[in-house]
Amino acid sequence: MTLFLVFAGLIVLLLTGIPIFAALGLTASVILFLFEGDMDGTGDAVYTHLNKPILSTIPLFVFMAQVMIRAKVIDDLYDFAHTVIGHVKGGLGVATVLACTIFAAISGSSVATALSIGSSAIPQMKRFGYPEHNALGVVAAGGTLGILIPPSGPMILYAIVSEASIGALFLAGIVPGVLLALVFSVYCMVQARTHSNIDAPDWAGWARARAAFSRSIWALLAPPLVMGGIYFGVFTASEAAAAGSLYALFVAVVIYRGFGLRDLWECAYATMRTSMMVFMIIAGAAMFGHAITLIRLPVGVTEAVVNLGLSPLGFILVVMVLIFVLGMFLESIAIILITTPILLPTMLSLGIDPIWYGILLMINLELAMITPPVGMNLFVIKGITDAPLSRIVRGASPFVFLMLCGMAFLVAFPQIATWLPTAAGFGR
Amino acid sequence: MPDRENRKGAAKAPFFPERLVTGVVRLCGAVSTFLILVIFVQITTAVIQRYVFNRPIQWSDEVIGYLLVAMVMLGTAEAFRRGDHISIDLVSTRLSPPIARIQRLFSNLSVIAFALILGVSIWDSITFAYSFGSYSVGYVEIETWIPQVPIVVGAILLGAMAALRLFATLRGERK
Amino acid sequence: ATEMRCSHQLPPAHHIAKVVDRWAEEVETLSDGEIDVQIFGADSLVGARENIVATAKGDIECAFSLNFQWGKTLPIMNVTVAPFAFGDIEIWEKWPESEAAAFLEDKLEEKGVKNVVWMFQTNSTVFTTNGEPLVAPEDFEGLKFRGLTPPFDAALRALGTTPTAMPGSEVYQALATGIVDAALTDVAAAVSRKYFEVQDAFTVVPVLSAYLHGYLNPEFYEGLSDKSKQALDEAGLKAAQWAVEASVAASAAGPDQLREKGVKVHIATDEEIARLESVMRPAFDEAFGANDADSQKLLDLIDKM
Ligand code: NA
């Protein structure tokens, strides 16, 4: 009942069209005032959640993208993609999914993935005649791959709370992540075929392709630099973001020329504005999470599920529904911390593999990022495009369906996740 | 207060608090922008220190955390001024003008309330931490209230900016 | 029943987190349900860095902190972190009812929290790396080491390493990729945080000795009935013993659990320990500078045990 009232209250407040951070913060304050009689701790919650060095990846990856866009490095990259696969209907959508997949393998965060790819991809997709809501949806959904394809911040957190192997989880995420990317790509092509208004020029010929390739080489070199830096142990995630920014500046100033101090400042200012939008929602979500944790709301619901006494399959299904619902309102870190310790004992006693569950959980947390009313990737896309939220939600909704199918598939065939870690020697 | 027929002239007329608040908000937005560059330079320097000079900057991560808090809180009012903070627009874009005006009033009021709650709450924490004498643990041992101060500043700026907007809506301006 | 919300930072499966849960049940039982203890582990309610102030201020009623988290706020809490200083388990068995503990409890009360339980966490730490276990001071030369605190880093530097600071959540990834070559952690954590997946040589040495302690908001404590206070006293003494038992068991099981994963485990001999201590201790002491009257008095009280 409390659960219903809290979430109904939040939804009503959100629908009045006040800023999302204010809706989250005010709902939290009302809860605290009713249950505690004061609003202590809200300020501390905001401070604690913003004071995290890893969050520096958000402005830095945005900054990298801004510099590459302003210097028109990204234009060349998309010209290349368009020249090579533009004649295939939906090819640009596939290219965007591919870019998200590559970036997901660089970053541990879905927000960073959607931010960096979205800032450059959406204007380009529109440039080549993609329907706007499709472009928005592809990036919102493709961006979520950031936490399923390793490295992944939420996976590390889940592994520590559940005592599952981090290495095994990382490996287990690869196949489902790549499969989802494939499904997204196929969907883009199918969708493009049913919409005749998407441009699909004729094949431009090898000479044009080669020329486009050599122009885009500097942009193409950025992912291996950043990703290689992380995999070979040169950089941590935030260092990779800084190195990527440095590289982008180098290319902009030395190769493309004409990038002055004024451009630098404009890029930083645009980065500031985009980051603010994300960070203030993190702040509001921190207050909201603090309030409902304090009144033990998610704990109560999760305990109720544990006490239902279900079969393994029934348990997984009910838990997935529960996390889907929580995911509409909460961000992934909070969901992991709140539900995992309570669900784990029952899960183990039912013989459910924590690695397999971990991957199901990750896909569900990906969904949380593109389901309204609180979905970070929806907000990110909104922040960088100014499109109405309803259009973004509409664009992302087919992908919600695809991910739900993916989860059902993974429930039916657990080997998709467990095969790779088992083959690599992670066993019980 | 100027009446509605006069509102073009009124908007142009120098309105001291508006110029003052807008000026300070823009200045803090610039500081926030500058802090992004500082964070970028600091992380880059830390990498170079580690690899080239084999002397990692131990305090780097802690300071990045503090800089992030300052960056967010100093920039949020400027982002609000530019209309960057997003809201769910499923309903609000379909309202008739008079209702839309009430919606804007409510929206600005909600931001003022948010700023007030955040500001008062963190002010409590700051004064308590100051009298308690608590220090951060790690490589930069500073009193814990110091890095929280930007939150008070940010809450005041955000509240003031929203108050200006509220006032402008009351005067009948559309934006 | 009076709600008592307790925050701590340990993951739920940690051996001391389980002692905290058992302590909570014992408090509820002994107080005949007058106190309703609600545990929020794994930083889920209040962050590790904020626990002390949040409790003293009264935002929450109770929290648990590792001793070194007091830092400069109450430096005397860190006297036990000197390398190799408090490896003797007997001290910890006698600790809760000792004069030394009473002395620290007074200091905590002066500062503004009411201590209710001491939980000894570990005296069995491991140096982890790849290749051959780190045994002699020379083995450490040139390694990039995960840093801990400034005085401890001085001790690591004396061994010829380059300490590199990073949050606990990033250590696994950093060890996997080689951003750092080696780390120091307690045996139980080396198992639970899966360091054996990315490191293959472990040296068990009693270098660090840490404890978790539970404390209440003083006003909240004063408001409790005598029966509840009595329950907290009793539960505190019991839990202190459970913590020692759990730590000893975890320390004893840890090396074998690591060996089962197929990594090299070396248990340092007394001679090897003495050599490491002779290098690390002077550097630590110089950087820590624990020469105030209170610290000296605490050290004397511990000597008497
Ligand atoms: Na990733």
Ligand code: NA
């Ligand atoms: Na959501």
